[in-house]
Each structure stands twice: as structure tokens, then as C-alpha cells.
Amino acid sequence: MGSFCMLTRTRCVLRQVLLGPYTAMERTYSLDVSARLLRTEGFVDGRWISAASTFPVSDPATGEELAKVADCGPTEAKLAVDAAYKAFYIWKRYTAKERSALLRKWFDLMTLHKEDLAKLITFESGKPMRESLGEIGYSAAFVEWFSEEARRMYGDIVPSPAKDRKILLLKQPVGVASIITPWNFPSAMITRKVGAALAAGCTVVVKPAEDTPLSALALAELSAEAGIPAGVFNVVPCSREKTPSVGEVLCTDPLVQKVSFTGSTATGKILLKHAAGTVKRVSMELGGNAPFIVFDSADVDKAVAGAMNSKFRNSGQTCVCANRFLVQSGIYDRFTEKLGQAMDAELRLGHGSEPTTTQGPLINVNAAKKVMHQISDAVSQGAKVLRGGKRLEGSFMQPTLLADVTTDMLCTQEETFGPLVPVIRFNTEEEALAIANACHMGLAGYFFSQDISQIWRVAEALEVGMVGVNEGLLSTVESCFGGVKQSGLGSEGSKYGIKEYLDIKYMCFGGLTP
Numbered sequence: 001m002g003s004f005c006m007l008t009r010t011r012c013v014l015r016q017v018l019l020g021p022y023t024a025m026e027r028t029y030s031l032d033v034s035a036r037l038l039r040t041e042g043f044v045d046g047r048w049i050s051a052a053s054t055f056p057v058s059d060p061a062t063g064e065e066l067a068k069v070a071d072c073g074p075t076e077a078k079l080a081v082d083a084a085y086k087a088f089y090i091w092k093r094y095t096a097k098e099r100s101a102l103l104r105k106w107f108d109l110m111t112l113h114k115e116d117l118a119k120l121i122t123f124e125s126g127k128p129m130r131e132s133l134g135e136i137g138y139s140a141a142f143v144e145w146f147s148e149e150a151r152r153m154y155g156d157i158v159p160s161p162a163k164d165r166k167i168l169l170l171k172q173p174v175g176v177a178s179i180i181t182p183w184n185f186p187s188a189m190i191t192r193k194v195g196a197a198l199a200a201g202c203t204v205v206v207k208p209a210e211d212t213p214l215s216a217l218a219l220a221e222l223s224a225e226a227g228i229p230a231g232v233f234n235v236v237p238c239s240r241e242k243t244p245s246v247g248e249v250l251c252t253d254p255l256v257q258k259v260s261f262t263g264s265t266a267t268g269k270i271l272l273k274h275a276a277g278t279v280k281r282v283s284m285e286l287g288g289n290a291p292f293i294v295f296d297s298a299d300v301d302k303a304v305a306g307a308m309n310s311k312f313r314n315s316g317q318t319c320v321c322a323n324r325f326l327v328q329s330g331i332y333d334r335f336t337e338k339l340g341q342a343m344d345a346e347l348r349l350g351h352g353s354e355p356t357t358t359q360g361p362l363i364n365v366n367a368a369k370k371v372m373h374q375i376s377d378a379v380s381q382g383a384k385v386l387r388g389g390k391r392l393e394g395s396f397m398q399p400t401l402l403a404d405v406t407t408d409m410l411c412t413q414e415e416t417f418g419p420l421v422p423v424i425r426f427n428t429e430e431e432a433l434a435i436a437n438a439c440h441m442g443l444a445g446y447f448f449s450q451d452i453s454q455i456w457r458v459a460e461a462l463e464v465g466m467v468g469v470n471e472g473l474l475s476t477v478e479s480c481f482g483g484v485k486q487s488g489l490g491s492e493g494s495k496y497g498i499k500e501y502l503d504i505k506y507m508c509f510g511g512l513t514p
């Protein structure tokens with residue numbers, strides 16, 4: 001298993017790699033991974049299937065094409081749903097222990113091939129290799145976690161009010177689940193859902209993001225090698241053009257019982273409408289606009305370290321990354337000065353496969369243009385650029401620090417999804433909470449304080465699903481992940497994640513002789 005007999009080489013020339021904010025050089029990058037993990041067809045009913053056409057997948061750092069991938073349409077999506085439906089009646093009869101053992105094998109294979117899986121993430125999404133390896137660890141950990149949870153789906157025996165009856169509550173898998181995922185965590189956003197679904201006894205059809213299908217297809221290959229039966233895990237990659245029609249099949253077909261989506265709130269609303277027609281169960285992990293509050297009492301160095309972790313992971317392209325920085329007047333100047341110094345010292349732009357790179361490109365040029373638009377809007381309204389402020393080659397963005405930001409500026413009203421730190425000044429805790437909560441989103445929130453009473457007050461008052469207290473990184477498989485307000489419905493990971501794929505059946509045993 002461990003030795004690769006073939007290497008697939010995709011050569012990418014990065015014309016102007018930005019190693020450090022102001023240097024430019026020319027390099028060539030190759031995606032060297034085992035051929036069997038570089039898959040370009042759809043995976044349906046345990047077989048690789050082609051489609052009438054293909055779509056290109058490119059390295060966002062260079063713009064060079066990495067692969068042409070089967071552009072599955074509604075026909076292939078329907079085939080996948082039918083295969084998953086057929087397989088459901090086999091998979092749900094596996095014992096929990098058997099499902100657990102197969103998920104464990106899948107986890108072992110992901111761990112064995114972590115380097116290749118990480119390279120795929122780096123080349124298709126631009127993520128620095130160190131972070132891609134981190135994502136594979138995180139992604140595999142969901143499969144491991146749910147392999148363990150599979151055996152703990154206990155039901156209940158409930159005390160009955162009648163002497164001649166017994167009340168049993170059984171947990172049963174909901175059926176076929178459609179899984180639609182984004183590009184920013186091309187592997188982990190799949191396993192966070194699929195691990196729970198398969199553990200529960202559901203079967204799945206995955207539609208990965210058009211920018212990053214290669215990670216999903218490599219997962220399919222490893223699932224088959226692990227012995228997960230045909231039809232249990234299906235993948236239908238497709239282009240941006242085919243996405244709406246494929247999404248419609250996956251969210252309206254009556255054989256599908258569950259839709260689990262991670263992505264933008266705008267897309268989530270479309271899928272909710274689709275799912276309503278046949279009353280499907282839904283889980284929605286949607287956009288964020290996280291406040292990051294630094295109170296006067298904070299340890300400024302810890303707050304700066306937290307800000308660096310929260311903001312610059314994946315170049316600011318995470319749903320939980322800090323979006324609005326609120327800093328109290330007494331610590332404002334020290335915080336912005338030290339954060340600027342940390343950005344100078346720690347951030348290095350470049351191709352994700354360079355060991356020195358901490359900041360890859362944004363996923364595409366439109367993403368970089370969106371960040372630039374927010375910067376121009378803020379500057380036109382009086383914000384001061386302390387660091388960066390410019391778009392570089394392709395979709396590379398300079399990490400940017402803005403001071404004197406107000407809540408009238410776009411960058412505080414919408415999710416940025418890029419390396420921009422807009423810093424608002426506030427005077428009182430009430431003011432900070434009012435600004436933080438004046439938002440339709442409620443995914444993550446962070447604050448730094450050393451005042452224990454304030455910690456309890458603020459943690460309880462923030463209208464978000466996840467709070468980091470003196471901590472900028474909070475995702476872990478053991479805890480639940482999910483938002484409130486328009487950031488979503490339901491929870492993933494933790495002991496709660498599997499519940500999203502289970503129905504509770506009430507069994508009433510009557511006519512018993514007491």
C-alpha cells in the first residue's frame with residue numbers, strides 16, 4: 001500500500017511567486033501523487049464513470065490546469081442517487097461494529113496516504129502544505145471519531161405510564177443523504193458529514209465544489225480500498241455550469257431523505273427551498289462574520305497570536321475566521337502595532353508547496369477582487385491602511401491591516417473570505433456586544449479578556465454557535481460545530497453530529513400481561 005509505483009506529474013509554472021510581500025521569482029511546481037489517487041471520473045456504485053464532457057481543475061497559484069474532470073450532470077446525479085438508495089438496504093443491515101471497522105480502515109488509509117492527500121489540497125485550493133497536512137489530520141479524525149461513535153447509537157427504554165405496555169425508542173438511519181461541500185476544506189468538509197452518515201447506516205452522494213473535486217475523488221478511491229461497499233459512497237463532480245441542475249436532483253429526488261450542505265448562506269437558501277418540496281431533513285453549515293473582541297484587560301500578546309491564527313489560516317478563507325476586529329480604546333494602539341509587527345514577521349506569500357509559504361493565493365481572481373472592493377470602500381470612508389492593501393499577481397492578496405474602521409464599511413457588514421483585518425475602536429463592553437450581535441450571521445466569535453466575570457458575561461451574550469475565549473482556533477472533532485441565526489441549522493462533529501443522520505422511532509409494545 002505504502003509504495004507508489006507511478007507518479008503523475010502536472011507541471012505548473014508560477015510566473016511570479018511572491019515569497020515575502022515584495023520579492024518576485026520564477027519557479028516550476030509539480031503535483032507528484034500516486035496515479036491511483038489522482039482520479040478524474042465520477043464514482044458511482046463502486047465504479048469510475050465518465051461523462052459527456054469534462055471541466056478543468058486549476059492550481060489557483062499559477063492558473064495552470066491540473067486535470068480535466070468528468071462533468072457529471074443530472075443523469076449521473078440520478079444514477080448516483082439510485083445506487084445509494086439500493087446500497088442503503090444493504091449498508092443499514094451491517095452491524096454497527098462492521099460499519100465501525102470499515103470506517104476505521106478508511107481512516108488508516110487516509111493516514112497512510114496523508115502526504116498525497118495533502119498535496120492534492122495544496123494544488124487544487126492553494127492552501128500551504130503545512131495547513132493541508134493539518135486538514136488531512138482533521139479530516140481523517142472525523143472518520144476515526146465516527147467509527148467510534150457508530151457503536152454508541154443507543155436507544156432508550158422509557159418508563160411506561162401503562163402496566164401493559166413498554167416504550168422503546170430506536171435510532172435508525174434516515175436513508176440516502178446528499179452532501180454538498182465547499183472548496184475551502186476540500187477533504188474535511190466531506191468527512192465531517194460522510195463519517196457521521198456512514199456510521200449511522202446512511203449512504204451518500206457527494207457533490208464536491210467545482211474548484212476542488214480531486215480531494216473528494218481520492219477519498220472515494222480510499223473508501224473502496226477500505227472495503228466500503230459499492231453504492232455507499234458516491235461522488236459526482238461537476239462544473240459551475242452544471243451545479244444548479246445537479247444540485248436540484250440531489251435536493252429534490254424523493255429517494256433522498258437528507259440534505260447536508262456546507263457553503264454560503266445564499267446557496268443554502270436555494271437548497272432549503274429545493275428540500276422543502278419533499279420535506280427532507282436538512283443540515284446547513286453556512287457563512288460567518290465572526291467578531292474578534294479585544295478588551296482592555298486582555299493579554300495583548302495572546303490576543304495578537306489568536307488574531308494571527310484565526311485570521312490568516314487558509315489566507316482568511318475559513319467560515320470561522322475573525323472578520324470584524326473590535327478593540328477597546330485603552331489597548332487599541334498597542335494591539336494594532338503588535339499585530340502589524342507579527343504580520344511582517346510571520347506571513348510569507350507563495351505557492352503552497354513552498355515550505356516557507358504561510359499565505360497561498362485566494363481561490364480565484366473574483367475572491368481577490370471582492371477583498372479589494374472592501375478595502376477601497378473602507379479607505380474611501382476614512383480607514384487607514386497600516387499594512388498591505390494591494391492585490392498582487394493573479395489571486396494573491398497582500399495581508400492587509402486597516403485601522404479607524406467603522407460599522408458603515410462593507411468589510412464589517414459582509415464576510416470577507418480573505419486576509420483582511422479591519423479594526424474598529426470601542427469604549428465599553430455594552431458597545432462591543434451591540435456591534436458584535438448586530439449581524440444576521442452567528443457562526444463563531446472570539447474575545448480576549450482576563451476578567452473572569454466579563455468572560456462569563458460576554459461568552460453568554462455573544463449570539464454565535466461557537467466562542468473562542470482567549471483562543472483563536474477552536475475546531476476539533478470532539479466538539480460540535482455549527483452556527484445560529486443565518487449561519488445554519490444543525491451541528492456537526494461531536495456526539496451530536498451523528499444525530500443529524502438518525503430518526504427516532506417509537507415502538508410501543510402493548511398487550512403485555514403485568
Ligand code: NAD
Pocket residue numbers: 180181182183184185189207208209210243244245246247248262263264265266267268270271284285286287288318319320415443483487488
Ligand atoms: P458556495 O455556496 O458558492 O458553494 C458551496 C457548494 O455549493 C459548492 O459545492 C458549490 O458548487 C455548491 N453550489 C453552489 N450553487 C449551488 C446550487 N444552486 N445548487 C447546488 N449546489 C450549489 O460557497 P463557497 O464559496 O464554495 O464556500 C464559501 C462559503 O462557505 C463561505 O460563506 C463560508 O463561510 C462557507 N463555509 C461554511 C462552513 C461551515 O461549516 N459553516 C465551512 C466552510 C465554508
